[in-house]
Amino acid sequence: MTVAAESPSASAPASVPAAVPASAPAAVRASVPAAVPPLASRVRSIGGSPVRDILAVTARPEVINFAGGLPAPELFDREGVAAAFRYALEEAPAQALQYATTEGEPILRERLAARTTARGLLTTADDLLVTTGSQQALSLLATALLDPGDTVLVEAPCYLAALQVFGLAGARIVAVPCDADGPDPEALADLVVGERAKLLYTVPTFQNPTGRTVPAERRAAVAAVAARHGLWIVEDDPYGELRYEGERVPWIAAHPDARDRTVLLGSFSKVMAPGIRLGWLRAPAELRRACVVAKQAADLHTPTVNQLAAARYLAAFDLDAHVARVAAVYRERRDAMLAGLAEALPAGSVWTRPEGGMFLWARLPESYDTTELLPRVVAQDVAYVPGAPFYAGEPDRSTLRLCFVTQTPQEIGEGLRRLGRGLTG
Incomplete structure (x- = not known):
């Protein structure tokens, strides 16, 4: 049984016609279609999930x-989500079914900003870009930040789909040694300097795949390394609200050393429903604007009706x-x-x-x-x-x-x- 996709071969597939010998009659050579150009090298070298x-x-x-x-489907608030979609379609159908701004619906961004501020990180609607799941946020950041050959630092082990995104961007992906508390700050500093790394990708709370949480002291040390050596931090937080015990640990993005260089990613996939495909990123202004341009090229905007339904849900129901x-x-x-x-x-x-x-x-x-x-x-x-x-x-x-x-x-x-x-x- 095969359980992992093999990397696509760089050679031509079997269905492509073999080259016609030069000695063949001209009529024969003209009747055989030429092979189509190959796929891009980046997709030929990156396997599936x-x-x-x-x-x-x-x-x-x-x-x-x-x-x-996968979240447990029997726990989705189906009635609440359905009511939110009905509201969006009945109360504002022209808006819900129309194109929207790339940045995201203002009412949703305002409510997301309020939730983020309430959790300890002062945020305005203008700080946020709504994305089609936080996975798209990763792709936009790779487009905005990475040139082929740039070095990205990741945790060991690391979220699989992040490895895919950075690999497709042509980045060199280097693992930072980790212990039970997450990335080792000294090893991180050495790698930033030695590898000329551009960004660190981290899931510091209930990490995928390990489930570990980086303690506050270690987060402060990571933020200090980023400030001292010049490094972007991409802090992915899809699971942070699913806490069962212990005290919440503040985001790296809230640390003074990291505020001007940390992108915070959030998502409704694990707390509302993944099928809604709503995420967001909070980033410094210049980088956020670059991500807006990348998103315009990718999908123009995240579905309007989903955004309005999520905004309604936040207003009419108690997500917490x-x-x-x-x-x-x-x-x-x-x-x-x-x-x-x-x-x-x-x-x-x-x-x-x-x-x-x-x-x-x-x-x-x-x-x-x-x-x-x-x-x-x-x-x-x-x-x-x-x-x-x-x-x-x-x-x-x-x-x-x-x-x-x-x-x-x-x-x-x-x-x-x-x-x-x-x-x-």
């Missing part, structure tokens, strides 16, 4: 899938209360997974205990290769994501990522029993 490849292989309903990063209800359920599911890991994983394994978010990270004994083991595990009707694709540099092949939010505690227990059989099989 291993997570999405695994999800395609494990789509059978009997599979308990710990591989995805909804997130609290979701987090309470997710905490039970996290606890169920933590309770069963010792029996499911081989002796000598270690794993993280996230304070929130959607993922935990496990490391098996060194002799285990989780990529090689995956087909055997899938045969038991359960799935995970091998850790290797999350690394920009040399991977730790004994690692794996588990998502704990999509299944019930009972399903998690059964899934872990299947996982144990597959790993020890």
Whole structure:
């Protein structure tokens, strides 16, 4: 079973006609169409997402899938979201169905700015650009900031889709050594200088894939490195509101050393619904304007009706209360997974205990290769994501990522029993 997309070959596909010998009659040569030009080198060298490849292989309903990063669909506020869309379409249909400004609907940006300010980072509507999911924000930033060959620093391990974005931009991607508290500040400083790095991409709260959270002291040290050596920080925060325990840690973007050089990304995907495809970025003015130009070239603007519905939801419903209800359920599911890991994983394994978010990270004994083991595990009707694709540099092949939010505690227990059989099989 193939579970990861192979990089497209740089050679021509088999369907392209072979070259016609020069000795062939002119009529024959004229009748054979020439080969089409090749794909761009950047897409020939970047493979697909291993997570999405695994999800395609494990789509059978009997599979308990710990591989995805999908919110629990039964927890979506379907009635509230539907009411918000009805309002947008009934009260302002001409606006909802029309083109909008690239920057985003003012009413949504105002409400997002108020939420951001309430969480400790003074923000105005003009500081924000609405994007079609925070994934688009990453793409816009890559377009605005990176020339081919520029160096991007990432965490080890790192969010998979960020590696794709930076790879497609032609960047050199270099991993920063990390420990349980996140990027090592001294190693980061050495890499900024030695590699002439342009930006650091980080998910400091409930990181994907590890679930770890960078403490305040480490965030301050990272901000100081950026200020001292000249570095952009892209701070991605899709999971920060899904906290189950502990105290909230302020954003890096709120640190005095980093305010003029940090881009903060946010999203409704994990707290409202991913199908709405709404994200945003908060950036210094010059960079934000560059991202607006990049977005104009990409899609003109994010769908107007989605923006107006989200703005209505924020005005008419209590998103914080909804997130609290979701987090309470997710905490039970996290606890169920933590309770069963010792029996499911081989002796000598270690794993993280996230304070929130959607993922935990496990490391098996060194002799285990989780990529090689995956087909055997899938045969038991359960799935995970091998850790290797999350690394920009040399991977730790004994690692794996588990998502704990999509299944019930009972399903998690059964899934872990299947996982144990597959790993020890």
